[in-house]
Amino acid sequence: MLKPQDIMLLLKIFSKITLVKSKPDTLLSQNELALQLCMSVSEVNMGIKRLHMSALLGQVREDRSQKKNVFVPIKAACEECLISGVKYFFPVKLGAYTRGIPTSYAAPIFEKHFLIGNDPIPVWPYAEENHRGLALERGLALEPLYRSVPYSLGKYPDRLFYELLALVDVIRSGRARERNIAIELLKERMNYE
Numbered sequence: 001m002l003k004p005q006d007i008m009l010l011l012k013i014f015s016k017i018t019l020v021k022s023k024p025d026t027l028l029s030q031n032e033l034a035l036q037l038c039m040s041v042s043e044v045n046m047g048i049k050r051l052h053m054s055a056l057l058g059q060v061r062e063d064r065s066q067k068k069n070v071f072v073p074i075k076a077a078c079e080e081c082l083i084s085g086v087k088y089f090f091p092v093k094l095g096a097y098t099r100g101i102p103t104s105y106a107a108p109i110f111e112k113h114f115l116i117g118n119d120p121i122p123v124w125p126y127a128e129e130n131h132r133g134l135a136l137e138r139g140l141a142l143e144p145l146y147r148s149v150p151y152s153l154g155k156y157p158d159r160l161f162y163e164l165l166a167l168v169d170v171i172r173s174g175r176a177r178e179r180n181i182a183i184e185l186l187k188e189r190m191n192y193e
Contacts, residue, residue: 001050002051002054002089003047003050004145004146005037005039005047005145005146005148006047006050006051007082007086007090007145007146007168008037008145008146008148008149008152008165009033009037009039009044009047009048009051010051010056010057010073010078011161011164011165011168012028012033012036012037012152012158012161013027013028013033013057013071013072013073014073014078014160014164014189014190015158015160015161015164016028017073018160018189018190027070027072029068030044030045030048036152036155036156036158037148037152038148038151038152039146039148048071051071052071054077054081055074055077056073056074056077056078056081057071057072057073057074058071058072058073058074059071060072073190075190075191079186079187079190082168082171082186083171083183083186086168086171086172087171087172087173090145090172091172092142092143092169092172092173093143094122094140094142094143095125095140095141095142095143096140096141097120097138097139097140097141098123098125098127098138098139098140098141099123099125099126099127099136099137099138100123100124100126100127100137100138100139100141100150101124101126101134101136101137101150101153101154101162102121102122102123102135102137102139102166103122103123103124103142103144103165103166103169104121104122104142104166104169104170104172104173104174104178105121105122105170105174105178106121106123106137106139107162107163107166107169108135109167109185110166110170110181113181114178120138120139120140121137121139121140122139122140122141122142122169122173123136123137123138123139123140123141123142124141124142124144124149124150125141125150126150126151126154128150128151128154134153134154134157142169142173144165144169145165145168145169149165153165160189163185163189164186164189164190167182167185167186167189168182168186171183171186
């Protein structure tokens, strides 16, 4: 059974594979993924195994000289999982008013699509002072897919990874119109071929 950190891991892999235009040799190692996701190497390793067992990652080759397997996302299966399953398996929980990183419909990716009124926006709780250019705002705490999401973005900024996480949050929490826009944007960003 998949865990929330597996979806976070999958989105990070998509982020990196999209940036390198589908060259598996230049993907991050499990150690690098763990570092950038603020997770342990064992969490990443188990996540890759669960994603592979769930047919969301496919092994493209085994490098016996380096004892390394290379996995890439299976786009059709990932789209189906993210669009149809994530909102049921990892529902959103809103919390108290706090300072954090804008997410869901309040993320920068949606500024052309939605006007935000005076209501509190959803944010991933994050009060770190050293945020490397992330725009911190006050709003209602939206529990991220995994607890290390805001720390990962704060320490290792990755615009595409942030966008993918925010899109998934809209799919998890948004109304029909918001979800439809998020689904289209998600499909655009996952198209790395």
